[in-house]
Amino acid sequence: MNPRLLPYVLILPVTLFLCLFFLYPFVLVAQQAFSNGSGFTMSNFRDVTEHWKFPISLKNTFLLALAVVPIQLALSLLMATMVTKMKKGRDLILYVWTIPLGISDLAAGIIWLAIFEQSGFLNSMMGGLGLIDSPTNFLSYTSPVMVFVAIMLAEIWRATAIMLVILVAGIGLIPKEYYEAGEVFGATPWQRFLKITLPMLRPSLQTALVLRVILAFEVFAVVQALGGTLFPVLMGETYAYQFELLNGGAAAAIALIILAISITFTLIIMRALRVPKGATI
């Protein structure tokens, strides 16, 4: 076989698969979003954006992403640095920390619901310690902050590991000699982190952040389990349009809006963390 063709032949199956199960449905969804059965229209977009719940769910989605992702970034960097420094038991710790990765997001939501609900662990523990007289309902409409905090905690618990894994791999690729050079030339551990680890980790940070931010805009099951209708988010609205209001066109329109937001943020992150021209990392 012509060696110049071989690479293309090798990626052909995957390309076909993606076209069939991703690109084609995507075109269908786009079609659905921009049509009302007779021709091109923006009415689906108008309908969903003019609905009173849209600004709230948009705000909630952004708020949650804004609250969760920076904490996860800091946490995963800290955890990755710690794991890298470990000599023994490193793999074990990494396995334990990545357990939440193996749990579906709905299951994660339910686990945290079991903690926060009125008959949950938190209430019985506080009751057992004599801190409260009677169980309180943390997740009610009277305590929106508590609902938000519960969702935040669940999201951080559930989805920090994906960033951690990427960053651990990235840090492992940085040659030790750079740190030794940093030490010899007077960089403190904190300076070595800022001046060597972070810049050299840029490609991994890009991947981790893009992945995490996209997932944050698609947040659904955890919110559904803990907040229900108290905390509407964009993906929840998509679900509601599709399966409760049976309005496929509107659901497709919201899905495309989420996609647009995701693409925008991906581009922003790629640009912000780009490697300077000429530098090779």
Add this chain to the structure above:
Amino acid sequence: MAVIEIKNVAKRFGEYQALHDINLTIADQEFMVLLGASGCGKSTLLRIICGLETATEGEIWIGGKRVDHLAPKDRGISMVFQNYAVFPHLTVFENIGFGLRMQKMSNDDVKRRVERTAGLMHIEQLLTRYSGELSGGQRQRVAVARALAMEPDVILMDEPLSNLDALLRMEMRAELKGVLAESNTTAIYVTHDQVEAMSMADRISVMHEGKIVQAASPIEVYRNPAAEFVAGFIGNPPMNFLEATPQGGGKFSVAGHSFDGPSAANSNLQFAIRPEDMTLAENGFPAVAKVVEPLGAHLLVTCELDGKLFRAILDSEMQVKPGETLKLAPVKDRIRWFDPETTLAVA
């Protein structure tokens, strides 16, 4: 001004003893080369002086100050790494200025120092480039410039030229020696390349199995090896050895010939001679040529003598064929003697 004193330094990695009781004083502005095969402990010793590794026992003094409890940056040293460790995410300018920035030096001062050291290493035109855009030799220059920019008392180099090709290595060798001599720093240079060591060093410390076997000037190490190991390590090809048995009265029998040896010794010794110190003479050792290698400048003949391989370097004009018997005689005052018990030189 920085004299370096290494006092009773030992290093153990678990069961493995990497360094045994090292004692070495390096004079101010001296160029000291630590020479040895890989695994002899030379890099470990350098890393201990640098502070990247801590000694299990012993003390390091630099400029009259005990430093073994200090961080590398407080020792007045800087270092050139084997793989350069030029930061790929910084420009050449920022690489050279890295240590100065860490000292919070003002922008103007950083600029002045970086430009001056870049000038010394002839890389002024590369200051805005990134390391990925440089050749190996240029990266090497950046690494040296970065070390010099610190204006250290001591500059440590860990096989800095080993990643360069042969021609470039020769060029850099001379240049590096010149630059370091001008910078008035004390230098410790680790290498396994004896040509590098011979050509650059004021003094060479030959290391073997975690010990310093000999610390002396290159010519002394070459002419008067302190131990069999040094004699067999330095020189390409190294010294030849033959068995010597005492005949009394300071005379020794070597392959059927009698030589004046150390008068005090009265046991079997090793007779040692450099290949280039052999001449053709009627009363020489009969040696059967096995391999003849014309090397241009001279002729390297590997012979069999007294049941052992024996190398001689002869004039390139000589016509020698394998199988021919040569009469080889040593230059008398170049003969060295070693005690097989202690492996040390006997005079």
